[in-house]
Amino acid sequence: MADRIEIALKGDLGAFHLDVDLAVPMHGITALFGPSGCGKTSILRSVAGLNRMPGRIAVGSEIWQDDRHFVPTHKRSLGYVFQEASLFAHLSVRQNLTYGERRARADEKHVRFDDIVNLLGIAHLVDRSPANLSGGERQRVSIGRALLSQPRLLLMDEPLSALDRMAKDEILPYFEALHANLRIPILFVTHDIGEVERLADHLVLLREGRLVGSGPLNEVLSAPHSPLSARRDFAAVLPARVKRHDPDSIAVLDIVGRELLVVAKDMKAGETVRVRIAASDVSIAKSRPDATSMLNVLPARIIGIDALDDAEASIRLDIGVDLEAPIRARITRRSLEALSLSEGQDVFAQIKSVSLAASR
Incomplete structure (x- = not known):
């Protein structure tokens, strides 16, 4: 289908067996997530044509491989960003960027040089040598070079894993800008x-090649x-x-008809964001509390207990929003039994903390 990326692969790469059949949207960010050795990079390299294994890969209306033919990597309209920024040391930043631009045909140039350097915040770096860049700056230049090759699809293989926390915090807003623009x-x-929660629109979850x-x-x-859901750091992302930003730095958010309050600065009415509600920050009351320091107390219905x-x-709690996705509360078995909680019961969800996962 023209609006999907289809990946169906089944075969062996050495001792590793991969067997996946999936379709993801031809827009936004799709995260491939799972433990080390689950097949994430093997799928990415297969999409790029760097691995050749039995199956079918189609990007929109273009078939990159099936039983009859295999499009080589250099003929696939893609950009690839690796864990380590692989820039040409003998070229300036500008020359690295235009190297990617030269790969594209004139009629394909819908991504412009000036737009990309401004979007990635690298306009002031174009005359520098890669040797004089920080890790985050090098990775932004690497992304810019990939984008200026005018790809139909951008592949990113753990592009933030080689960066320290400070560099990662510096570069994440630029990823959000790419997503938005x-x-x-x-x-x-x-x-x-955390990267999944902040950046992804669609999630592909993998385990042991499946x-x-x-x-x-x-x-x-x-x-x-x-x-x-069993992870201690589990959170729902909505x-x-x-709706408005009050003088005391509290923002009032609308989630499909439900209001949530969050501590935030410099937010504008009408802005689109995503919020993170950690299961460990949600408690349950059978009746509405008379006095509580929690800003968010929402009527909810228990739709499942795991x-x-x-x-x-x-x-699992349905808080009355028109989304096929509940929030969760992580509680002790003792509390579960003491409150006699059961599926279908109406309760109140007390949300200790709502944090912003990303702004758009």
Whole structure:
């Protein structure tokens, strides 16, 4: 289909067996997520034509491989960003960027040099040597070079994993800017759930070379049998719109008809954001609390109870928004039994903290 990227691969790469069949949107950021050795990079390299294994790969209406033919890497309209920024040391930043630009035909040039250097915040770096750049700056130049090759698809293989926390915090807003301003679909390999929550629109969950789940981000995160729900750092990620920003630095957000309050600065009414609600920050009350320091207390219905271990359980909660994705509360088995909680019960979700995962 013209609006999808289809990947169906089954075969062996040495001792590793890969067997996946998935389709993801031809827009936004799709994260390939899972533990080391689950097949994320093998899929990315196969899409790039760097691995050749049995199967079918189609990007929109273009078939890059099937049983009858195989398009070599240099004829696939893609950009590839690796963990380490692989810039040409003997060329300036400008020359590295225009090297990518020269690969594209004149009639394909829909991404412009000036737009990319401004979007990535590298205009002041163009006359420098790569040797004089920080790790985050080098990676931004690497992304710019890939984009200026005018790809139909951008592949990113853990592009932030080689950066320290400060450099990663510096570069993440530029990833958000790419997401907001470019229409090029991105396949993004990562092992960092925080990057998934902040950047991804669609999530492909992998384990041992097989597909565990695929779909819109929070639907996969919050699915009843998702392995992610058992993680201690599990959080639901929901889209929201800023209704107003009050003088005391509290922003009022609308999530499909529900209001949430979040501590935030310099937010504008109408701005689109996504919020992160950690299961560990949600508690449950059977009646509305009379007095509480928690800003967000929402009517909710229990739609599922999943055992985590002998001590804890994960409660799926419908908070009345028109989304196929609940939030969760992580509570002790003792609290579960003391409150006599059960599926279908109406309760109140007390949300200790709502944080912004990303702005758009």
